[in-house]
Amino acid sequence: MKKSSIPEEIINKIKQIIENFDDPLTKKPLKIDDPNINLAFKDNHLNISFEIDPSKIDAYLEIKKKLEENIAKIKDILSVNVILTSEKKSHPEKKVARFLVNSKNIIAIASGKGGVGKSSFATNLALALKELGNRVGLLDADIYGPSIPRMMGVYEKPVANENKKLIPLERYGIKCMSIGFLIDVDTPAIWRGPMVIKALDQMFNGVEWGVLDYLIIDLPPGTGDAHLSLAQESKLTGAIIISTPQEVALADVKKGINMFKKVNVPLIGLVENMSYFLCEKCDTRHEIFSNGGARNQALQSKIPFLGELPIDKNLRINSDNGTPIVFSDPKSEIAKKYFEIAKKI
Ligand code: ADP
Numbered sequence: 001m002k003k004s005s006i007p008e009e010i011i012n013k014i015k016q017i018i019e020n021f022d023d024p025l026t027k028k029p030l031k032i033d034d035p036n037i038n039l040a041f042k043d044n045h046l047n048i049s050f051e052i053d054p055s056k057i058d059a060y061l062e063i064k065k066k067l068e069e070n071i072a073k074i075k076d077i078l079s080v081n082v083i084l085t086s087e088k089k090s091h092p093e094k095k096v097a098r099f100l101v102n103s104k105n106i107i108a109i110a111s112g113k114g115g116v117g118k119s120s121f122a123t124n125l126a127l128a129l130k131e132l133g134n135r136v137g138l139l140d141a142d143i144y145g146p147s148i149p150r151m152m153g154v155y156e157k158p159v160a161n162e163n164k165k166l167i168p169l170e171r172y173g174i175k176c177m178s179i180g181f182l183i184d185v186d187t188p189a190i191w192r193g194p195m196v197i198k199a200l201d202q203m204f205n206g207v208e209w210g211v212l213d214y215l216i217i218d219l220p221p222g223t224g225d226a227h228l229s230l231a232q233e234s235k236l237t238g239a240i241i242i243s244t245p246q247e248v249a250l251a252d253v254k255k256g257i258n259m260f261k262k263v264n265v266p267l268i269g270l271v272e273n274m275s276y277f278l279c280e281k282c283d284t285r286h287e288i289f290s291n292g293g294a295r296n297q298a299l300q301s302k303i304p305f306l307g308e309l310p311i312d313k314n315l316r317i318n319s320d321n322g323t324p325i326v327f328s329d330p331k332s333e334i335a336k337k338y339f340e341i342a343k344k345i
Pocket residue numbers: 111113114115116117118119120121147273274309310311312313315316317319320
């Protein structure tokens with residue numbers, strides 16, 4: 001319930017009225033904090049959504065009317081609308097887990113847009129978690145540009161074992177699997193869509209992952225079928241969203257946050273990549289894409305802010321060379337930041 005945006009004086013009056021009524025079915029007094037009652041208040045217009053079993057709607061019509069009549073009498077409320085909605089719509093049911101893997105934690109790395117550093121983050125986070133003593137798998141589900149093989153320097157194709165399961169390719173102590181091994185990445189994106197879910201299925205159930213502490217999934221940018229399937233059909237521990245600080249990237253971050261909230265996937269936090277550039281020559285901090293946008297967004301959306309990562313030429317060079325910076329230069333400033341974030345997670 002978005003109580004925070006409603007002035008206290010008004011919310012108290014609404015509470016008094018709502019709690020004066022009993023639920024027509026359970027006969028128990030309604031509580032304003034009941035999870036099936038949600039309030040939205042804008043410009044003094046109030047919408048109350050009341051989630052009910054749609055087959056019992058007749059029992060609720062009377063209370064809807066009475067609530068509207070009584071609440072409309074509150075001074076400062078210009079209009080009130082009680083909407084009876086179906087429970088299932090606002091809380092999509094979790095389907096039975098279809099994508100199975102024996103990992104204590106499954107973490108999805110997401111972004112609103114492409115090119116913000118999601119794959120670099122997934123790779124270096126995986127390495128930092130491994131260095132901290134965990135068994136880690138890295139699953140590249142970015143259908144629009146699977147870059148994990150290049151960043152991890154794995155160029156072979158995985159082969160199947162006697163159980164017909166693919167053996168993940170191991171590099172730097174991390175088990176890697178990429179959607180790029182299973183589908184032709186040169187196929188135009190529009191034809192790849194339907195193949196994604198099948199490929200995801202294969203990457204979870206058709207791969208001999210063994211026992212893991214962390215499976216890190218590099219998702220495609222945006223919010224698409226792969227996100228929804230994974231959120232609903234795997235046991236995701238949570239999601240981390242990567243963004244650069246400028247407005248144009250953050251607009252899409254909000255969509256991502258809303259999607260994960262809607263499908264009840266916990267948001268582990270937001271990371272700001274390319275937050276600033278430290279120039280060695282002039283020893284000045286340049287905020288090329290602005291700074292602090294992701295931190296503010298995290299605050300607004302009430303999710304943890306996990307940290308800022310600078311623009312670092314060596315990170316890019318090492319990513320291109322298949323020697324991620326946390327492996328090749330673990331003492332560098334940027335690698336230390338990855339370790340800090342890994343510890344927070
Ligand atoms: P995404 O997965 O969001 O598309 P990538 O991780 O592939 O983004 O990053 C896009 C490009 O930007 C890559 O060349 C990568 O090496 C580079 N890059 C990512 N983060 C940084 C950073 N903090 N500093 C410098 N280059 C970066």
